[in-house]
Amino acid sequence: MKQHPATNRWRTIDIVVAAVIAVAFGVIFWAWGLLWRAVDPAFAFFPAGQAVMYGVWLVPAVLGGLIIRKPGAALFCEAVAATISALLGSEWGGITIVQGLIQGLGAELAFAAFRYRSFRLPTALLAGTLTGLGAALFDFFVWNVDYALGSYRIPYALLTVVSAAIIAGVGGWYLTRALAGTGALDRFPAARDRTLV
Amino acid sequence: MSSVLVRGFGWRHAGRRAWAVRGVDLRVESGERVLLLGPSGAGKSTLLAALAGLLPEDSGEQEGTVEIDGLDPRKGRERVGIVFQDPESQLVMARSGDDVAFGLENRGVPAGEIWPRVDEALRRVGFPYHRDRPTAALSGGEQQRLALAGVLALRPGLLLLDEPTANLDPAGAALVRDAVAGALDADTTLILVEHRVADALPLVDRVVVLEPGGGVRADGTPEAVFGAHGDALAAEGVWVPGRPVPPRRAVAPAGDLLLTADRLGLPPRLAPTDLGVRAGEALAVLGPNGAGKSTLALLLGGLLRPGAGTVTASPALAGPDARTPPHRWRAPALARRIGSVFQDPEHQFVTGTVFDELALGPRRTGSPEPAIRATVDALLARLRLERLAAANPYTLSGGEARRLSVATALATAPRLLICDEPTFGQDRRTWLELVDLFAEQRDGGHGVVTVTHDPEFVAALADRTLTLGRA
Amino acid sequence: MITLEPVAAPDAPLARRNPVAKLAAALVFSFIMIATLDPVAPAIAVAVELAVLPLFGVRFRVLARRAWPLLLGAVGILVTLVLFAAERSGRVLVEAGPVVVTSGVLLTALGLVLRMFAVALPGVIVFATTDPTDLADALIQNAKAPARFAIGALAAFRLVPLLGQEWQMISLARRARGVDAGRNPLAKLRLFVSTAFALLVGAIRRGTRLAVAMDARGFDAGTPRTVARRQRFGAADGLLIAGAAAVAGAALTVSVLLGTFRPLIG
Ligand SMILES: Nc1ncnc2c1ncn2[C@@H]1O[C@H](COP(=O)(O)OP(=O)(O)OP(=O)(O)O)[C@@H](O)[C@H]1O
Ligand SMILES: Nc1ncnc2c1ncn2[C@@H]1O[C@H](COP(=O)(O)OP(=O)(O)OP(=O)(O)O)[C@@H](O)[C@H]1O
Ligand SMILES: [Mg+2]
Numbered sequence: 058m059k060q061h062p063a064t065n066r067w068r069t070i071d072i073v074v075a076a077v078i079a080v081a082f083g084v085i086f087w088a089w090g091l092l093w094r095a096v097d098p099a100f101a102f103f104p105a106g107q108a109v110m111y112g113v114w115l116v117p118a119v120l121g122g123l124i125i126r127k128p129g130a131a132l133f134c135e136a137v138a139a140t141i142s143a144l145l146g147s148e149w150g151g152i153t154i155v156q157g158l159i160q161g162l163g164a165e166l167a168f169a170a171f172r173y174r175s176f177r178l179p180t181a182l183l184a185g186t187l188t189g190l191g192a193a194l195f196d197f198f199v200w201n202v203d204y205a206l207g208s209y210r211i212p213y214a215l216l217t218v219v220s221a222a223i224i225a226g227v228g229g230w231y232l233t234r235a236l237a238g239t240g241a242l243d244r245f246p247a248a249r250d251r252t253l254v
Numbered sequence: 255m256s257s258v259l260v261r262g263f264g265w266r267h268a269g270r271r272a273w274a275v276r277g278v279d280l281r282v283e284s285g286e287r288v289l290l291l292g293p294s295g296a297g298k299s300t301l302l303a304a305l306a307g308l309l310p311e312d313s314g315e316q317e318g319t320v321e322i323d324g325l326d327p328r329k330g331r332e333r334v335g336i337v338f339q340d341p342e343s344q345l346v347m348a349r350s351g352d353d354v355a356f357g358l359e360n361r362g363v364p365a366g367e368i369w370p371r372v373d374e375a376l377r378r379v380g381f382p383y384h385r386d387r388p389t390a391a392l393s394g395g396e397q398q399r400l401a402l403a404g405v406l407a408l409r410p411g412l413l414l415l416d417e418p419t420a421n422l423d424p425a426g427a428a429l430v431r432d433a434v435a436g437a438l439d440a441d442t443t444l445i446l447v448e449h450r451v452a453d454a455l456p457l458v459d460r461v462v463v464l465e466p467g468g469g470v471r472a473d474g475t476p477e478a479v480f481g482a483h484g485d486a487l488a489a490e491g492v493w494v495p496g497r498p499v500p501p502r503r504a505v506a507p508a509g510d511l512l513l514t515a516d517r518l519g520l521p522p523r524l525a526p527t528d529l530g531v532r533a534g535e536a537l538a539v540l541g542p543n544g545a546g547k548s549t550l551a552l553l554l555g556g557l558l559r560p561g562a563g564t565v566t567a568s569p570a571l572a573g574p575d576a577r578t579p580p581h582r583w584r585a586p587a588l589a590r591r592i593g594s595v596f597q598d599p600e601h602q603f604v605t606g607t608v609f610d611e612l613a614l615g616p617r618r619t620g621s622p623e624p625a626i627r628a629t630v631d632a633l634l635a636r637l638r639l640e641r642l643a644a645a646n647p648y649t650l651s652g653g654e655a656r657r658l659s660v661a662t663a664l665a666t667a668p669r670l671l672i673c674d675e676p677t678f679g680q681d682r683r684t685w686l687e688l689v690d691l692f693a694e695q696r697d698g699g700h701g702v703v704t705v706t707h708d709p710e711f712v713a714a715l716a717d718r719t720l721t722l723g724r725a
Numbered sequence: 726m727i728t729l730e731p732v733a734a735p736d737a738p739l740a741r742r743n744p745v746a747k748l749a750a751a752l753v754f755s756f757i758m759i760a761t762l763d764p765v766a767p768a769i770a771v772a773v774e775l776a777v778l779p780l781f782g783v784r785f786r787v788l789a790r791r792a793w794p795l796l797l798g799a800v801g802i803l804v805t806l807v808l809f810a811a812e813r814s815g816r817v818l819v820e821a822g823p824v825v826v827t828s829g830v831l832l833t834a835l836g837l838v839l840r841m842f843a844v845a846l847p848g849v850i851v852f853a854t855t856d857p858t859d860l861a862d863a864l865i866q867n868a869k870a871p872a873r874f875a876i877g878a879l880a881a882f883r884l885v886p887l888l889g890q891e892w893q894m895i896s897l898a899r900r901a902r903g904v905d906a907g908r909n910p911l912a913k914l915r916l917f918v919s920t921a922f923a924l925l926v927g928a929i930r931r932g933t934r935l936a937v938a939m940d941a942r943g944f945d946a947g948t949p950r951t952v953a954r955r956q957r958f959g960a961a962d963g964l965l966i967a968g969a970a971a972v973a974g975a976a977l978t979v980s981v982l983l984g985t986f987r988p989l990i991g
């Protein structure tokens with residue numbers, strides 16, 4: 058079977074499943090927030106350390122790109138996820154959408170750099186790193202300006218990128234494989250690498 | 255008004271080695287009403303999808319041809335309307351009227367004609383609300399009727415229905431069947447898939463039976479097909495009408511009380527209910543969609559905290575733990591005493607293979623490894639799942655997934671078993687196996703509670719019934 | 726639990742405006758506010774935002790319920806700034822080891838907190854008054870968004886409450902199988918991951934079925950779509966966007982005239 062789809066035109070199933078991934082992550086984020094509050098105070102004394110968990114918010118971008126394998130998938134997934142969290146009443150309102158677009162753009166660039174032909178682990182790692190970079194840049198210039206450069210802004214940005222590379226990049230790749238193993242991706246090229254049953 | 259011509263058709267899903275359906279030759283004339291039968295996994299849904307033009311080339315491999323009025327169904331989609339088994343995932347919009355309008359918009363119907371056609375379609379299926387009604391606020395039966403309206407508004411020449419009443423209570427199922435009967439134009443061609451043949455016969459004049467290995471097993475009027483092949487079809491799993499199932503009555507009177515519910519409720523999902531379950535008895539819980547049966551099952555299973563009233567375990571069930579209510583027990587202790595089978599089997603799967611799935615409960619409750627192997631092997635054999643021991647639970651067919659979910663609850667040998675809709679959408683063979691299994695449990699001194707819409711199941715197994723009203 | 730209930734009176738004068746206009750107005754307003762670090766402009770902006778609340782039909786209680794996590798954010802900003810402020814000008818108020826709190830730090834903190842509210846609230850207000858179906862319709866008809874993508878996302882959005890319920894069912898099913906985490910945080914994380922995975926698998930399956938159902942009703946057949954619900958973009962909608970820009974601009978101007986303006990870049 059072919060590794061990449063025959064055309065770049067999105068099928069209905071591509072659109073809906075990409076959006077559903079975003080929606081599911083909206084729900085997962087909501088539950089993750091509850092869990093976080095339960096195991097929280099660990100970061101009170103080193104707030105920059107919280108960036109370690111940043112990667113979780115960026116998983117949809119990489120996952121969408123790896124599953125759908127079409128131009129725009131990473132961007133669409135992350136932007137829809139952001140819009141959905143805004144519609145569900147995120148406290149950040151409309152700015153989440155802009156943030157989502159910037160983060161999604163990072164992953165999108167990584168897949169585009171390989172001309173939407175490679176969806177292996179190194180590509181995923183790059184995609185995770187670049188969405189992390191998008192997120193880190195936005196926070197660096199928009200939210201963290203007034204904080205000390207050496208002891209906060211830079212470690213925060215670095216941790217964001219590392220966390221995104223590992224959780225969203227590597228994590229997203231393993232997640233795609235695990236999903237393919239359940240048969241849920243049978244109508245996507247991501248599942249074609251699997252052995253027949 | 256549409257005719258169907260299928261020649262040597264076969265389809266293999268991407269990622270599968272076996273053909274889902276193969277060697278089918280079939281001709282359906284305009285205006286005919288056909289019931290499509292076959293055991294679970296025979297490929298009925300796949301064939302309907304092919305007729306509706308919903309098997310894209312990139313999703314598998316095709317043999318032979320399918321034509322609707324001489325056209326490839328992927329090109330002639332506007333002639334065909336299809337309603338699937340699960341209404342929840344075929345409603346597209348948030349408001350009922352918008353959902354019916356969705357298909358009309360896609361077909362490019364002029365804006366001025368859309369709303370009159372929406373209202374007309376809603377009227378024909380007897381939809382009881384205004385078109386602003388949120389789709390999320392509809393019961394299963396109402397959703398199913400709305401899905402039917404969405405298809406009828408498009409005025410298809412060929413109507414395909416895939417188990418349109420599987421999740422409904424008997425009254426809701428009758429309403430949907432009446433809606434179908436009342437909404438068909440005289441010249442609309444109908445192909446219906448439905449496991450419960452007796453209910454479907456008034457709607458059809460011809461029966462086609464698919465052979466699981468490939469090809470058409472039988473084709474003709476209902477009398478002819480069931481007269482000639484009745485016994486063989488019944489043995490393979492088709493619900494041939496007029497063949498009652500043997501009842502499995504209790505062999506001994508019920509024993510100790512295991513669990514009592516006292517004014518148990520969870521507003522607004524469940525109104526206060528009293529109930530007691532004994533060892534060696536099978537209790538069936540009945541009631542319309544939305545009455546709170548599943549909620550009751552979760553409360554009895556120690557999974558939800560009661561909103562009102564109490565659940566009390568007896569010392570016979572819980573020993574010294576009987577002083578605390580089941581929802582406060584730790585999970586392993588709970589799994590050892592009360593086994594729960596959920597309405598949707600896929601919710602229940604935790605591991606990557608069928609074997610691990612069965613071994614999970616015993617491992618969590620601390621059984622030694624050789625004993626676990628023995629338990630799992632016995633269950634695999636009992637439920638015809640040996641071949642699938644290494645398969646991923648999510649890839650099983652509906653019937654297999656249902657058997658596995660029951661087996662997972664049995665693996666910890668709980669004294670009390672609570673099952674939510676264990677028989678829906680099952681062919682006759684799986685159904686009989688499940689009844690046997692529950693009867694064995696009961697006769698071995700376990701308590702069995704089943705939530706069900708299935709009157710035959712109640713008649714065959716239940717010693718006692720409890721009927722819930724609407725909350 | 727997650728719900729999609731409307732939270733505002735739908736016929737309030739500004740809530741009735743075109744969803745695209747509302748969204749654009751909120752974004753314009755937020756963008757202008759993001760550009761400053763001083764406390765004056767955001768203070769004016771927050772005052773205006775609270776003043777127009779009745780025009781959107783949003784009650785203060787509703788806003789408070791949605792926006793209270795921002796208060797946590799405010800505390801976070803204060804703590805972080807006390808520990809990691811880039812500048813510590815002004816009079817020293819508290820000095821305890823490495824922690825030096827000056828009046829300049831507090832002023833910066835005030836600016837950042839007000840700015841966060843000024844930037845976030847417009848979006849919160851607009852989304853509280855916007856029906857997702859109307860938003861998708863308006864995006865297609867007034868903002869020329871591709872219909873297939875907008876409608877596909879809308880259809881998926883309908884699954885949100887269903888998935889919320891599904892999360893609960895999966896958690897209960899795990900308990901029934903003898904799996905719980907007790908107090909062990911690592912076990913909690915593992916349980917979270919396995920529940921999230923089951924949710925994702927179920928969601929993708931549902932999405933696949935939904936896409937097939939949409940195709941079956943001619944969604945992607947190539948016929949030009951018509952629209953059953955017309956969304957209009959009138960003069961009032963244009964005025965809303967212009968008004969948002971004008972108010973935000975005026976707030977900045979006041980800050981510049983008072984000499985407090987501190988741009989984000991530069
Ligand atoms: N999307 C899919 N991908 C891979 N295999 C599939 C897919 N859909 C169905 N199958 C397989 O094809 C075979 C036929 O399935 P189908 O759903 O058509 O059966 P059915 O006759 O409708 O059964 P049931 O009565 O249980 O609904 C089964 O073995 C099933 O596992
Ligand atoms: N998680 C939930 N949160 C809120 N309401 C719920 C939830 N689950 C079910 N309900 C509502 O509670 C009522 C009872 O639901 P329940 O699932 O117990 O009914 P049921 O008798 O099992 O119906 P069915 O026959 O359709 O399975 C319904 O009106 C349902 O919409
Ligand atoms: Mg089927």
Ligand SMILES: [Mg+2]
Nearest residue numbers: 547548549597
């Ligand atoms: Mg139920």
